[in-house]
Amino acid sequence: xxxxRSGRRQRRKEERPGEILEAAFEEFALNGFAATxxxxxxxxxxxxxxxxxxxxPSKEELFIATFKEMVRPMMEHIRALTAAPEGxxxxxxxxxxxxxxxRMVADRRGRELLxxxxxxxxxxxxxxxxxxDEVIGPAIxxxxxxxxYGVARGEFRPTVAEVFPHLLFSPxxxxxxxxxxxxxxHPLDLAGYYEAHLEMLARALCAEA
Amino acid sequence: xxxxRSGRRQRRKEERPGEILEAAFEEFALNGFAATxxxxxxxxxxxxxxxxxxxxPSKEELFIATFKEMVRPMMEHIRALTAAPEGxxxxxxxxxxxxxxxRMVADRRGRELLxxxxxxxxxxxxxxxxxxDEVIGPAIxxxxxxxxYGVARGEFRPTVAEVFPHLLFSPxxxxxxxxxxxxxxHPLDLAGYYEAHLEMLARALCAEA
Amino acid sequence: xxxxRSGRRQRRKEERPGEILEAAFEEFALNGFAATxxxxxxxxxxxxxxxxxxxxPSKEELFIATFKEMVRPMMEHIRALTAAPEGxxxxxxxxxxxxxxxRMVADRRGRELLxxxxxxxxxxxxxxxxxxDEVIGPAIxxxxxxxxYGVARGEFRPTVAEVFPHLLFSPxxxxxxxxxxxxxxHPLDLAGYYEAHLEMLARALCAEA
Amino acid sequence: xxxxRSGRRQRRKEERPGEILEAAFEEFALNGFAATxxxxxxxxxxxxxxxxxxxxPSKEELFIATFKEMVRPMMEHIRALTAAPEGxxxxxxxxxxxxxxxRMVADRRGRELLxxxxxxxxxxxxxxxxxxDEVIGPAIxxxxxxxxYGVARGEFRPTVAEVFPHLLFSPxxxxxxxxxxxxxxHPLDLAGYYEAHLEMLARALCAEA
DNA sequence: CATGAATGAGGTTTCATTCAT
DNA sequence: GATGAATGAAACCTCATTCAT
Numbered sequence: 001x002x003x004x005r006s007g008r009r010q011r012r013k014e015e016r017p018g019e020i021l022e023a024a025f026e027e028f029a030l031n032g033f034a035a036t037x038x039x040x041x042x043x044x045x046x047x048x049x050x051x052x053x054x055x056x057p058s059k060e061e062l063f064i065a066t067f068k069e070m071v072r073p074m075m076e077h078i079r080a081l082t083a084a085p086e087g088x089x090x091x092x093x094x095x096x097x098x099x100x101x102x103r104m105v106a107d108r109r110g111r112e113l114l115x116x117x118x119x120x121x122x123x124x125x126x127x128x129x130x131x132x133d134e135v136i137g138p139a140i141x142x143x144x145x146x147x148x149y150g151v152a153r154g155e156f157r158p159t160v161a162e163v164f165p166h167l168l169f170s171p172x173x174x175x176x177x178x179x180x181x182x183x184x185x186h187p188l189d190l191a192g193y194y195e196a197h198l199e200m201l202a203r204a205l206c207a208e209a
Numbered sequence: 210x211x212x213x214r215s216g217r218r219q220r221r222k223e224e225r226p227g228e229i230l231e232a233a234f235e236e237f238a239l240n241g242f243a244a245t246x247x248x249x250x251x252x253x254x255x256x257x258x259x260x261x262x263x264x265x266p267s268k269e270e271l272f273i274a275t276f277k278e279m280v281r282p283m284m285e286h287i288r289a290l291t292a293a294p295e296g297x298x299x300x301x302x303x304x305x306x307x308x309x310x311x312r313m314v315a316d317r318r319g320r321e322l323l324x325x326x327x328x329x330x331x332x333x334x335x336x337x338x339x340x341x342d343e344v345i346g347p348a349i350x351x352x353x354x355x356x357x358y359g360v361a362r363g364e365f366r367p368t369v370a371e372v373f374p375h376l377l378f379s380p381x382x383x384x385x386x387x388x389x390x391x392x393x394x395h396p397l398d399l400a401g402y403y404e405a406h407l408e409m410l411a412r413a414l415c416a417e418a
Numbered sequence: 419x420x421x422x423r424s425g426r427r428q429r430r431k432e433e434r435p436g437e438i439l440e441a442a443f444e445e446f447a448l449n450g451f452a453a454t455x456x457x458x459x460x461x462x463x464x465x466x467x468x469x470x471x472x473x474x475p476s477k478e479e480l481f482i483a484t485f486k487e488m489v490r491p492m493m494e495h496i497r498a499l500t501a502a503p504e505g506x507x508x509x510x511x512x513x514x515x516x517x518x519x520x521r522m523v524a525d526r527r528g529r530e531l532l533x534x535x536x537x538x539x540x541x542x543x544x545x546x547x548x549x550x551d552e553v554i555g556p557a558i559x560x561x562x563x564x565x566x567y568g569v570a571r572g573e574f575r576p577t578v579a580e581v582f583p584h585l586l587f588s589p590x591x592x593x594x595x596x597x598x599x600x601x602x603x604h605p606l607d608l609a610g611y612y613e614a615h616l617e618m619l620a621r622a623l624c625a626e627a
Numbered sequence: 628x629x630x631x632r633s634g635r636r637q638r639r640k641e642e643r644p645g646e647i648l649e650a651a652f653e654e655f656a657l658n659g660f661a662a663t664x665x666x667x668x669x670x671x672x673x674x675x676x677x678x679x680x681x682x683x684p685s686k687e688e689l690f691i692a693t694f695k696e697m698v699r700p701m702m703e704h705i706r707a708l709t710a711a712p713e714g715x716x717x718x719x720x721x722x723x724x725x726x727x728x729x730r731m732v733a734d735r736r737g738r739e740l741l742x743x744x745x746x747x748x749x750x751x752x753x754x755x756x757x758x759x760d761e762v763i764g765p766a767i768x769x770x771x772x773x774x775x776y777g778v779a780r781g782e783f784r785p786t787v788a789e790v791f792p793h794l795l796f797s798p799x800x801x802x803x804x805x806x807x808x809x810x811x812x813h814p815l816d817l818a819g820y821y822e823a824h825l826e827m828l829a830r831a832l833c834a835e836a
Numbered sequence: 837c838a839t840g841a842a843t844g845a846g847g848t849t850t851c852a853t854t855c856a857t
Numbered sequence: 858g859a860t861g862a863a864t865g866a867a868a869c870c871t872c873a874t875t876c877a878t
Contacts, residue, residue: 032241033243035242038870047843050844119327121390164406167383196373196376203368451659466863469863472861472862536804550812578826591800592796600755610790675840677874677875681838841876842875843876849869855860
């Protein structure tokens, strides 16, 4: 389009890796690691197979890099969340889950990332470790902190949610999985689901009904 | 050739398919569909590769048969559950989830089945359909019926759980996934988790705290 | 030819490895390890590429197996030679060299083996070790023993040949190399060369000229 | 662009081909032609792959040029040797072999050159031709002349060495090959070997023992 | 002149599938 | 029915070569 594209070969050292990771993610999400052909990744990225190897030493490394790349934004959100809480604890949870539903349930790519994680964790143990250490572990801890904060300010009752914050989060995973697996044939009313999730949460946690 | 061996061979012949499905499940669960070698399935079943083709026309059909085979017991349990409820609704849920935790969370094979479903649903849409129609759909409906039954008998308050029984079930999926992915490095106290799950359930559903 | 060849696929588990090694040797000798294509080996053996992998796990292993296979007959000759000497020492040398010229100089395959050894020893250190331990080392020792035997019986003078029997052997390597490299354009009169070699030997070793 | 750098660049430009040949020789000697990567040659020469193509049109041409470059000094020595002999014929041989041992046996690069020649002669027939015409052929002829000169002056007896001067030279090839293949594990006492070689030579050639 | 990103042909290796026994 | 040798279509990966800068 611009004059930069003067020939068949473009100098795009800066952009290439990102483009490849983008294409790789789509293919890996679609087919899984083993069934993905680097030819297809290349075609999707508008390059040839060989070029992938200029930037990534092997299919495995490409996969790991792809996963890291997609995990990063999640990680950054989680990190941002660890700030000292203020105001209504329920409101904090509501805001947090708003983001989580947008990123991991409504967004196809977020869902695919989760699915990819579950599908490939067996062959790439590093994936699960990374996900735990950088996303789900911190997220659990943050939720625990919010619950405690809510209890401390009298907004929440003391509950087992302090021990297993997983319970608060679990509807998200279910929704994400549902949309991935059955979304086409049996769509889920996400807006309603989200509200129902939060209502259950309030009922389970809040000091008075 | 001699009739002495034909009896044993006959017996063997009837057991073969089941043995193959058993071996196939382990391998598929371990490696995923694409990365599983029929050689390994055969080795695990104590036969040779060619024999698989006596009973199954292709790797894909073997996979589908494997999945069907493993889904059957789940399906049967769910079907048994649709009987008319009686007694405490919460107790019914407790009993139901007891079974579900045993089969889908504590049991490695149940967890693997779930993981396999999520991993391969993209390439085998029939898997998701079957799972929905025969397991998760009926399970959801059954839970909805139990919730309504509880509301009808004054044990439960009317809640969104009637619209989204998924919410009640979701901790199970989270636990199963957690154990599959992080179980080794970060084990989950399953007994405690189960109790916490049911306590949250009671608090969210029951008429009085 | 015989009725054994009833279809496209022949059961030749016993013969296959040998046939493959045979074909592999020709190709490796012709092109060297790196430049040899398994396709060509397969074609020469009258099979397809995949079949090679039924018997050999990798190109490297095939190469090593090929070398071992070709070295074996040499090794056996050398081993047979270590018997206690009797009669004329010069005659023993003459007989020994007769065999060596036949096998390592006149025979194209023997020459190729030597050339292969020299060409690939860098990448396959095991080759040189094996050659030294099983062929050239024992050969040197045997010649040393013959020289000593000749000295002991008064047939030979005491010479440095006892310390460096390599000197006695070296014309063989030169002839083999010469035929490999220049044989077509500048053929060597092998019969004459052989006689000249032995004459020099006699003159250098024998007690009286 | 600025004249300040052009001087250095200019100087570099003239040295480049030699540096590349130097690097290429090391890599070719190490890995053989087929297994050598131009990337590695470039890295060793401190340049990039593309630059090689500024000076050499292809990998094959680079290889041939490398060989020519390394053969040149040998060739020049041989040419210098063809001067009319004077003094002791044995002394001439002794001096000649002194040089040859230094260059083709003791010097790693000389040994590698020989090895490279033997390894690649099959794919590059020009190599063998060149080596024969410019090195080994003249060397043989020179030695023949020296032998005849020795016979003419009564220092040597008439022997088959006049017909096959190869015999006189052959210990050199053996030593070179030995050091290349077995040097690390089974070192050769080169000084002793050289003396033994010359002693055998004297005994085989000289008029009186 | 020198670079190095990009190419793509070609190599090794894998493995589902076939079929003669 | 059971076997397992053989197949051959891909797949991953390498690297000589090109060419815009």
